[in-house]
Amino acid sequence: MYRYDEFDAAFVRQRTEQFAHQVKRRLSGELTEEQFRPLRLMNGLYLQLHAYMLRVAVPYGTLNSTQMRKLAHIARTYDRGYGHFTTRQNIQYNWPKLKDVPAILEELASVEMHAIQTSGNCIRNVTTDQFAGAAADEIIDPRPVAEIIRQWSSLHPEFSYLPRKFKIAITGAPQDRAAVKFHDIGLMAATNDAGDVGWRVFVGGGLGRTPMVAKEISDYVPHEYLLPYLEAILRVYNMYGRRDNKYKARIKILVHETGIETIREQVEAEFAEIKEGVLKLPQGELTRITEYFAAPNFEPQTETKIDVAQFEATDSAYARFLKHNLHPHAKDGYVSVTISLKPIGGVPGDATDTQMEAVADLAEQYSFDELRVTHEQNLVLPHVAIKDVRAVYDALVANDLQEGNAGLISDIIACPGLDYCALANARSIPIAQAISEKFADREEEFGELKLKISGCINACGHHHVGHIGILGVEKKGTELYQITVGGDATENASVGTILGRGVVPEEVPNALEKLLDRYMAERTGPEESFLAAYRRLGDAPFKEALYG
Known part of the structure; x- marks a missing residue:
């Protein structure tokens, strides 16, 4: 990992001191909120629907255990005991008090972190592949x-x-x-x-x-x-x-x-x-x-494969985790492990202070003191020996982080929506929760399926590039949800197509069920993904399924 040089340290320290003075002037009334706005945005501080929100940079999504523990400490000390990991590989705190923000920035600076370039009309935090290196x-x-x-x-x-x-x-x-x-x-x-x-x-x-x-x-x-x-x-x-x-x-x-x-x-x-x-x-x-990014000192491993099949009958939850949350590693005997922040019925991307500390412990013990934030709002242990995967999984179970759903329908990207954001037209979080609960027992049927939800047209939930995307809109005081299909954020990039009129919140899970049942009926076999089936079939069968 990169380490601050003298310039980095001095630059962050000076910015923290400057902003502390600016906050003091705002609290005293010397600055109005309008005058304060460009100053706070330069330091990652937004004014949301109910409170300020602080967005902390995680450059290219790479953290060590010390930094993750500091994020946990900030969540516990200055917020409501959790943080929200974002599609920019950052973390957001939704409830900091303005008077505490300078202290938070000082705490971040002590572990080589800051909130600079996470907002404003500048070059934002550079993002990359969560499995980089x-x-x-x-x-x-x-x-x-x-x-x-x-x-x-x-x-x-x-x-x-x-x-x-x-x-x-x-x-x-x-x-x-x-x-x-x-x-x-x-x-x-x-x-x-x-x-x-x-x-x-x-x-x-x-x-x-x-x-x-x-x-x-x-x-x-x-x-x-x-x-x-x-x-x-x-x-x-x-x-x-x-x-x-x-x-x-x-x-x-x-x-x-x-x-x-x-x-x-x-x-x-x-x-x-x-x-x-x-x-x-x-x-x-x-x-x-x-x-700075030299590979860890990997030791030769005798275990180089995991037989998922041996666990399917005796420990289906672990088998599911092995099937979906492991990624091939460049070094024999190692894998990268995705830690899902999408529990069934949970808030996508949220992690408690206790969970963050548990992940920090795992990174320190099993992943050469390194972890990643993904743009799909999960975490990754990039370098785990295959022999240690079971121990990692057991520790995740103890902290309610064991969901084996990476890439499945409940691995939902969702913005905070109208529960937090002043720009949103509709809620995202309750829709994500309802969908994950609706399909909890059917995820394996559908295979890889990228579902993404935005609470407004700004598309912070990336709905345009979901295999199925959901956009919250407001019409005459009513929340409605448009459904798109066919989006793809990979090298075969495509923007999804809106199928038709929006549906009311309580009908969203049923609407998706209609689409997915049609996919199951039309696909050529289990090997044909939803996206592949859509590209072969086009809009017509899905429009018919949704609107009759």
Whole structure:
């Protein structure tokens, strides 16, 4: 893991001291809420429906046990005993008191954490594959490059006030587990004809009221030229992105209205001017950062496989966990373990202080003191020896974290919705709870099924890219839920199609049952996923099932 250098430590300390003074002025009435707003947003503090919310950065989703224990301590001491893990691989606290926020930031700084660049019109926290540095299919660990991007983007004088917020995602594997094509800039590892590893660059993706799949702007950018190339993109966006209309201010609108060919020409012109300048990465610097992410000292293992079948009759819950929550590791005898934060009937993405401490203990004991936050609102122990999986599972059972549902229908992405968010039109959490309870006994029937719920058109729950997506809307004071099908956040990216009129809250689980029963009736066999069946069949059978 990356460790703060002197600049990082001084920078975070100074920002914490500055914000403490700003909070004091707000509490005294010297600053109005409107005057305070840009100051708090620069430090990750939002004003939600009922209280302030603090969003803490977890760069590229990587944490150690000390940091996780600090997050647990903050939840217990300054909040209501839990935190909410988000699709940006961050954690949110929904109930901090304004007077306590400076103390929280001091606590975070003591473990090399902060809340900077988690809000505002800046380059946000860079996200990546939750299995980075561990996955068997990985071309390269993307985290060193993500860290370099973090350092480049922090306090960048030209990009601290962009037309709109700006999000970057990066993956080092051919299978996209970071939704890179739905970010302002997406990066995928690639190799050239000589076998050198570089980056495919996508630009102009995003969700919200105008969902768009990013366009490829370059099929290969070498490591050493990545920062000047990204800077060129940001310069073009900063020059031509709209500031007169926030709904048309994202780079996806600029790319759509200008055309990718013109944008590419403009970027290449900027790139030509700066590519050999100070942003060109010397190999020595790349090597220095990469060394922070060196693989752990893996010991040779005698157990290299787990026979799931032997547990299906005697311990079905454990067999289910083994089947769905383990991911292949690059090192023989190891796996990555997903810890689901989606218990049946629970709030997706929430973890209590006690659970966070338990996960910290597991990371320290069984995963080389490392864990990850996923963009699907779960946690991951990236390096677990196969011989230790049972011990990990038993510890998860003791802390109500044993759900073996990763990738199944109850592994729901959901925004906080109208229970917390001032922007929401409808509730998300109760809908997610009702769905997981409805299908608790049928999940295995449906296989892989990505279900995502948003409480408003801003799409924080990524409903556009769910195999089934649910969008809460409000019509004449009534909460309704539109259902979309066919979304996909992988390398085969697609935006879901709205099937028709919205349904009332209590009918959402029954509506999904109609869709899923039709899928079961129409699929060619258990091997055909819901998404594959939809792509083969189209909208018609699902519309008919839903609306008759």
